[in-house]
């Protein structure tokens with residue numbers, strides 16, 4: 001696996017969602033066989049909507065043992081869980097309410113709390129309780145799978161260029177005011193992302209073509225391009241992109 005990860009170009013967004021669903025089923029089956037459960041951090045934004053719809057219906061729904069799945073999030077907007085901007089709401093409505101996953105296995109970020117730091121600490125405690133000793137030597141949780149998207153300026157989860165959260169190396173979860181969106185966000189930190197057994201990026205659409213070229217050209221040392229800094233230390237890195245988003249890429 002090259003340090004840049006494995007890049008797969010799909011014809012369009014629907015094909016990308018189907019490939020992500022196929023991989024989700026495989027990752028889940030492997031994790032359940034290995035450890036009796038599957039821990040996945042969902043991404044926010046709009047790209048996952050099509051994936052959620054596929055996973056919530058046959059055949060993919062029936063290929064996942066949802067009683068063994070633990071769902072968490074890489075980040076959340078600081079809004080109530082029933083707000084249209086909530087990453088949790090999108091996943092709940094499009095997926096979780098339709099697959100019978102036990103409520104105790106849905107680990108929501110309490111981002112609606114007025115005290116953002118308390119929200120970050122609460123989610124950090126949730127992750128520590130969920131993962132127990134399934135952590136790296138440094139104490140970071142080892143998600144079986146982390147789904148991520150990428151913003152047109154290179155952010156991923158809610159790690160944005162120039163934002164202090166991007167450089168946090170001790171905490172699992174931080175709250176930060178994000179200038180680029182003019183709002184507070186709660187996000188897992190880069191060490192959490194880089195401790196995953198597998199990270200799968202999904203990027204579709206022509207508006208992502210420029211940033212994807214940047215991501216491929218920059219190394220993690222650039223320190224300014226969050227999506228390029230995601231390099232799982234002992235895990236797979238997979239980029240699923242559609243043809244429109246891959247327009248400026250020269251893939252081998």
Ligand code: 6PG
Pocket residue numbers: 043044045046047048074075076077087148149150151155156157158
């Ligand atoms: C969020 C996401 C964010 C998202 C990117 C891409 O809370 O918005 O976690 O990192 O993945 O902004 O979003 P799209 O899928 O809408 O392009």
